[in-house]
Amino acid sequence: MGWRNKGTMVTIGGKVWLAVVAAASIGMSVPCSAGYTVGQAQATTPATAQSKPQSKKAPKTPPKSGTSSAGAGKASGSKTKGASGKARAGASGKTSGSKTTGKKGTASRKRHVVSRKPTAQTIRLTSAFKASELLRPMAQQLAATRSAAAYSGVEAYARQHPGEGAAAAYLALGHAAMLDHRYDDAVGSYRQANVSGTALDDYADCLGAQAAIQGGHGADAYGLLDRFAERHPESIFDASAPVLLANAHLQQNDPQGALKVLVPLVDSAQASHVDFRYALARAYQASGDTAHAASIYSRIYAGFPLSVEASQARTQLQAMNTPPTAAERKVHADQLFNAKRYAEAGEEYHSIERDGSGLSVADHDALLIYAAASDMRLKKISRREVEKLPDTKDDSAALKLYLLAELSRNENDQSAHDALIAQMVRDFPTSRWLEEALYSGGNMYLLKHDAQQATYHYALLVKLFPKSLYAPSAHWRAAWMNYRQHNYAEAARLMEEQIQMFGGGIEIPGALYWRGRIYEDEEKNFGQAANYYRALSGSYINSYYAGLARQRLNVLKTQTASVAPAAALSAVHVPVVPELTGELPENEPHLIKARLLANAALNEYIGPEIQASETSSEWGALAQAEIYASYGETTRAIQSMKHSGISFFSLPLDEVPTVYWKLLFPQPYWADLTASSRKNGLDPFLVASLIRQESEFNAGVVSHANAWGLMQLLPSVGKAAAKKQGIKHFDANMLLNPATNLQLGTLNLREVMDRFGGQAEYALAAYNAGDVPVRQWMEVGDYKDIAEFVESIPYSETREYVQAILRNREIYRALYAVQ
Template sequence: MIRNLPTITLALAALLTLALPLPAYAQSRGDAPPTELAQSTPREAGSSAHFRVIERFPERDPAPPQIPAIAPSSPFAPIIEDVERESWASAHRKLQNPELRPLLNDDASLRFLAATVAMQAGHPAQALTILNDLDPARDLPILADYASLLKARAALALEDAHTATLAAATVDDKSLLYPDALTLLADALQMAGQPEDHARAVEVLELFLNAYPRHSQAAAAREQLATLLEESNPTRAAELYLNIRQERPLSPAATRATQRLRALDAHLTEARRRLLDDATPERALTLARARFDRHQSERVINDLSNALQQWPDAADERCEALYLVGRSHTKLRQHTAGTPVYDRILETCPDTDWELRALYLGGRGRWNAGDRQGALKLFERIWQEYADHSYADDAMYFAARILRSEDRPEEARARLRDQLQRYPEGDMAKDAHWLLLREYFDRGDFQAIIDHVDNLDKTGEDDLYTKGRLHYFRARALLQSGKKDEAAASFIRVAHDHPMSYYALLSFNQLARLQGSTEGLDICATVGPACEDHLPTNLQATPVELPDELERDTGFQKASQLLTLGLTSLAQRELTALRTRHASTPSTLWALASLLDAAHAYPISHDLARRHIHGWMDAYPTAETRRHWSIAYPTPFKDTLTRYAEQRDLNPAIIYAIMREESGFNPRIESWANARGLLQLIEPTARRIAQRDGLEDFSFDLLFDPTLNIRLGSAYMHELASQTASHPALIIAGYNGGFGNVSSWLDDFGHEDLDLFVENIPFGQTRDYTKRVLMSFWIYSYLYGDARVPALPFTLPSP
């Protein structure tokens, strides 16, 4: 029996486990100084002989503390690098060097690091030996909870229930590690084996599930708790097992739960026995929902098709089942097969949300299947019967596109105008305006374009794919009309109003064309002050300062010390919680992002700027904001990427732009389509490129290696460059949509200039991707390359 167990109290904490990126390299255009960050005490952070402090810039009095970093000359430098890369076996081998022992004995934080490495490398006995010599509260106060939890894990791995219990129970209920400590505590108490210990384990698991019902370990906790309660409280055990079957129906835990429920049959009510029947339509629907979320479309169609006849026509469950079958056909692009399913919903589920969804998806399905008239009828029902729904303006816009494709321009124009009159601020208004302008371009009616844009109070352009589009094409219409001075002024306005945007990039290129030259890497010099005033050379960044309230935050102090030790994934948990606590203060978020960037946590640092801090892209980079831009557009893996860029004759900016889009700099990411790594390569493409590049012994798992992924991804970009005359827009479009499609598009509308060509790309995903990545290509070129504005040829090569 475990004795002297501290009292457990309840505290809610937000947890997010984040992927660990690899180290980055220096940046080239203008040095971006680090955030001024908190420094741990010498006892906590390590001997000053082995750490260097990042230089403060600019100086301020009193000088704020900063996060220490390992000195390149320190014997711990290669170990920290291994830890950052999660190369635990390598780090563990290096830590066995006898020369390091005195240094480890001198520093509690380094001993904690050594214990972490030992545990991760599969040596729990060594980890526990190290931790037994530590008093976390005295020797490592900032990271006491981390040391205690690590000790509990090591002891549990060695089946030392007593030590594991005592260590886990000392984790404070305010710690982010508290939920993990509760599950470890329950495991240790159960391992102890005495009835009293089991009773305490039940208390701990109930506490955990009440506090964290959606935690990633909640299902395991329910199963563990149910096992403990089977004899003393079989009714509660059955409730927990049924919850697992309902919430995780496709998991192995659900299979085990079913087996245990059958063993508890004597304690089940008739209602609960019915829930065990996998042949019921209710169970079929539960399983289908889970399979639909996992994209097991064929199985959804098969299973629900057999169950449908068991429900009456008007039953909500039957409507949902039909919807899942229809959506599964849509996912599989089986639009003809999906049509009768949506029709059945319209027949049997009137005046429901299912009817509206069937009208929308059925209309799109018929359109994709070539039944344009059938699609028009369904879309018209939406704006007639559901005029106040957000689908209504979508339906009118889709109808206009169908009419336009059937060469019925007057009807299409009337539908678009009706849409804009009814829904002037609808989310499809910007697209309706553009479709009208596109028709005017086809007719050569440039004055109609100018008049239409001039008469607008609002364009509705609210995203990076459309901001500036209507005024850019107004400038194009002026140019086509021979009004060069007015066109130039309009292009300047677009570039001024929409900084670093896709349409600003096009506008600067148009201005260079008006000057008669787009030669050279940097067309900003050709454009003159209209560009140079916005994009100065050698822009030096000012530092991102650390707010006092953040510096005092315990979570920040923990993150700082973890980052010092290279334990970035643990630090990211603390930093994510900090982001939540300080979400309303942009200056604090920038300090967090800068800290993460300095710690090489690029997937998180750039995403923080990209998705959680707003407004900073509304102006061109300045000395005050240059650091913000470099955080949002970092340059990890620089040595490797630059080497392969030179070998492939590629601009590094285009590789970085594609990498940022594909993986967000996470080398371990894998998509639902099984694309892997930094540049998201699928296996057939990777194997073909590997063979062509002379890479022997290729395996799909190697795509998680950053160097190999950059090698093969850049080789694929080189292949695309050779097929597209190295045109940046075509390389980017080909990387997303495939060269076969790009070649076909060049055949169909490659006679158009670049701007109209991109707007004509029929795949919305590829069209948006091309705009987004071209914008990133420009930003990388400005921040780190030789071109403040890269040249884009408007005349496209022949396929």
């Protein structure tokens, strides 16, 4: 079959846009998706480190304080297990920073947007915005609650504000009706929007067509979608409207009409999108050209395995008696596995094996082992079941050994685990499963504080798999283990190697800082230490370690002699200064439309509308966040800034307009936050930073671990704090009240701080991971300072949590200390 001996997995990720249209596709209809494609991928083998950046990121903390039973902010002193002891102990392997356009290593220039002169279009859009400005809070409430009162309020606004105000109101009503699956009502509202105004007529047409199709009246969509791009130039729906029109024809049993729409576009960019391909295949199938249809369905099934269309394509292939081949199904199952959809992947592996058509004995046996790997991820397989798996002679044999090694790890049988690793090294030295096993083994020993064994596993992984996505974190863990064992010469060598081999990785600030500390503390080369600290502060200026580096520079300032920078420093990435502006182009049509969309609560289209502007790279992040913040969506504003692609933590505060920083580090509920913080003797900026990390200021969030509100408190912790505060008849819903959550959360944080002598680093680690593991880490210590403790935290999530909060506290102080 050609799959068993492939040792490398390649995943090609599709383009994912910051704002993805959130509309459900029902039946054959396609939502107005602005032409963006999400999640295209291909695969040949399952679960390898070289293909899954997200895999084994941890060791994740035991349930985190704000979001889990183990956190000190929730249930202090409770027992926790680090990521179930799984392969989740090293640093994550992500790269720091994001790509941005701009100038390297130069101070940013003050950017001024060159605003267009008003045009007839922008004057019309601005007028529509002003006409509907008072609608925004009502429309947003309707989108959020869809209550009878909210519907009535927006309907009344439409009656009282004829023209563009009514048009925006009817769009809001149509959108809400769509969410409630009342498609006929939606069609009526969109029709009224078209009659009332023209500012958002492309939305009224496209969304109206979608509602008509989903309501089973595809013919009513023809007029709305015909010559769409000609009637609505520069609309974000120009690329997707033909697919919607084709689906309308297909719903009306008119495949020739669909082909007439789609075939002329087969060489366009839109033709590469899965929704276009699926509609085209359906059209060929319905017209009787099953060979052409089957070819397209097969490509969808293999090339877009995570899409809804892939499942639909398989159904159609079976209906035409041309089902996917075993090899195609195997590729599909591999990609499901890599996407962590283990149940679906396992079922597909089992299904291929059960069907058995054309399978050799070796193929059959390999599929059983792949299915077992899925069951292992779901914790649904026993040692006995793994041991009963067939013995093979190809790479699936390495997978079986990996599964046995993981079981031995879970059973705390280190001897058996190490013997299995040794067998894999001997028999399968290039297998991706050895790569997985070595990282998992290193993490296991890290959690057990066995530095020697952890170092062995991490170093061997880097040696055998230098291009692995695990390699940067494994290499850094090996360097750090040597540092902790006082093997300073080897640690220094590895840290320099880290900087040179894995530039841009998230481990680089730590490597720069600790190599500087070795120069300072062990080699007494204060000048070179200062070179490292300056390089760190210059390239990662807002990072946790940059702050520590500046502290060391202050200590060294009277001892430092100038020396030439070490060779490794030439590999340090110079930050890119983006071209950003604090001004917005007020006569930019897409910006005005985005604001108008917020008035109508068509929130999922705000991002795509802004991105449609050719100049949005300079102001789009600001515009999007400001729009979200304007109707109280603080959390979404933070998230849009985080995902903007701007490397904020590598840029000085004064090189990015202040308005960006204040949207990224906002001050909601500030009066209550400062009052509760000061009452409990806490730094308000530390509390704000903790809340930003825990809930992103979403006062109404309840986590999957049953942690509630701003400071993510478990109801049991909230109840205990409420009793101390004299609050009677406590109910968990009280934790969704910002003032109450802050009152109880700051009291709880104060108690955590007191249990750890007021040391913020210990307290934050306990808030995230629980008291018990933190005390264990403290006891195995002999840390020379608190920074060494933080870097030694074995749970990546907890370590990064502590560093992020302390880093962000300093940014809050820099922005608001005078205030």
